[in-house]
Amino acid sequence: MRQWKAFCDLVRENGEGGGGLQKLKTFNKFYARYRLAKKFQSIEASGYSAKAMRGYSAGIRLLMSYSAAELLGDAIDEKITNWDMRDAELAKFLRKTISIVAESDENFSSKSLKNSAKAFVEGDDNVRVAATVLRVMVAHGTFTPTGADALTSAGAKAIENLSDALLEACDNKFASWLAQADGIVPITGGSFRRP
Numbered sequence: 280m281r282q283w284k285a286f287c288d289l290v291r292e293n294g295e296g297g298g299g300l301q302k303l304k305t306f307n308k309f310y311a312r313y314r315l316a317k318k319f320q321s322i323e324a325s326g327y328s329a330k331a332m333r334g335y336s337a338g339i340r341l342l343m344s345y346s347a348a349e350l351l352g353d354a355i356d357e358k359i360t361n362w363d364m365r366d367a368e369l370a371k372f373l374r375k376t377i378s379i380v381a382e383s384d385e386n387f388s389s390k391s392l393k394n395s396a397k398a399f400v401e402g403d404d405n406v407r408v409a410a411t412v413l414r415v416m417v418a419h420g421t422f423t424p425t426g427a428d429a430l431t432s433a434g435a436k437a438i439e440n441l442s443d444a445l446l447e448a449c450d451n452k453f454a455s456w457l458a459q460a461d462g463i464v465p466i467t468g469g470s471f472r473r474p
């Protein structure tokens with residue numbers, strides 16, 4: 280992460296302050312999850328094919344990447360579900376996966392998410408929608424490499440690229456927040472202010 284050291288320096292200079300400690304903990308959890316997702320390579324399980332492990336590994340990495348983004352969103356008060364991550368090329372590769380799963384109600388935690396998935400399949404290029412759908416599937420147990428087209432090299436690669444896009448969005452949002460927050464100090468209530 281490009282700006283993490285600058286953030287740590289800022290915290291060291293200003294201290295964590297009253298209620299800002301909770302916000303600082305959220306930032307630290309974000310960074311730990313971000314680093315794990317960034318360095319994650321694969322999972323292993325005996326009795327499974329290499330293709331299945333490739334697909335499950337892509338799904339688990341996406342879950343970690345999304346979780347990092349959720350934590351960052353909490354820390355900077357910008358929920359991930361409001362992030363706009365337009366990528367026409369990646370969206371094209373993910374549409375096959377999302378169109379397969381969008382037909383089943385069991386893959387959606389809300390009607391809003393199902394409607395967003397439908398809009399994505401019909402041409403909306405916000406890949407954050409695909410990330411949310413796949414994250415829900417992995418976290419709630421409906422993700423399978425076959426159902427998510429992750430058994431194929433192309434399907435797994437598309438999910439890997441989606442994880443990379445989430446982590447890049449985290450980098451960019453964190454850097455933007457830090458640039459605006461230079462000189463801030465945490466205050467009671469978990470928010471930040473300039474001294």
